Amino acid sequence: xxxxxxxxxxxxxxxxxxxxxxxxxxxxxxxxxxxxxxxxxxxxxxxxxxxxxxxxxxxxxxxxxxxxxxxxxxxxxxxxxxxxxxxxxxxxxxxxxxxxxxxxxxxxxxxxxxxxxxxxxxxxxxxxxxxxxxxxxxxxxxxxxxxxxxxxxxxxxxxxxxxxxx
Ligand code: SF4
Ligand code: SF4
Numbered sequence: 001x002x003x004x005x006x007x008x009x010x011x012x013x014x015x016x017x018x019x020x021x022x023x024x025x026x027x028x029x030x031x032x033x034x035x036x037x038x039x040x041x042x043x044x045x046x047x048x049x050x051x052x053x054x055x056x057x058x059x060x061x062x063x064x065x066x067x068x069x070x071x072x073x074x075x076x077x078x079x080x081x082x083x084x085x086x087x088x089x090x091x092x093x094x095x096x097x098x099x100x101x102x103x104x105x106x107x108x109x110x111x112x113x114x115x116x117x118x119x120x121x122x123x124x125x126x127x128x129x130x131x132x133x134x135x136x137x138x139x140x141x142x143x144x145x146x147x148x149x150x151x152x153x154x155x156x157x158x159x160x161x162x163x164x165x166x
Contacts, residue, residue: 008020008103025094026091026107026123028123029056029125030091031077031088031089032061033048033050045143046156048129048142049140050131082098091153093107122153127156
């Protein structure tokens, strides 16, 4: 006898309840990094600069309920818009499932450990700074968005230096 398949393997995104939907977010914080879009090519470059509302330890929004009031262009991910959000990281659970792919081994739902997203290096913990400490986003481009994954972990590079200790 085998265990029942978990909900993310049996339910369509649109059929998930609120608790299931929210639990899909792995807490990587990558969607809260600023990206720069090349007006000519439409390509996105990733920066190591995070929204001021991001908690850099938990990699979660500090005011999730009011995120759209605090940051009007903070996009609410929904089943009917995820496919159009080209700037979402390839590792995002919503994007993976929308594309018919499996969650990575470090996703807390798979590992059973909420810290595995951080321990694996998949989250932005220790790799980003707040927009409040940055003058020019162009100085903080770290890679093209969705650069090659290594074992399911996006290579965000070394943690940025703290400008106050330079
Ligand atoms: S990229 Fe996806 S999984 Fe990661 S924090 Fe954002 S919504 Fe959650
Ligand atoms: S408001 Fe919250 S969810 Fe939106 S980008 Fe900022 S930290 Fe992320």
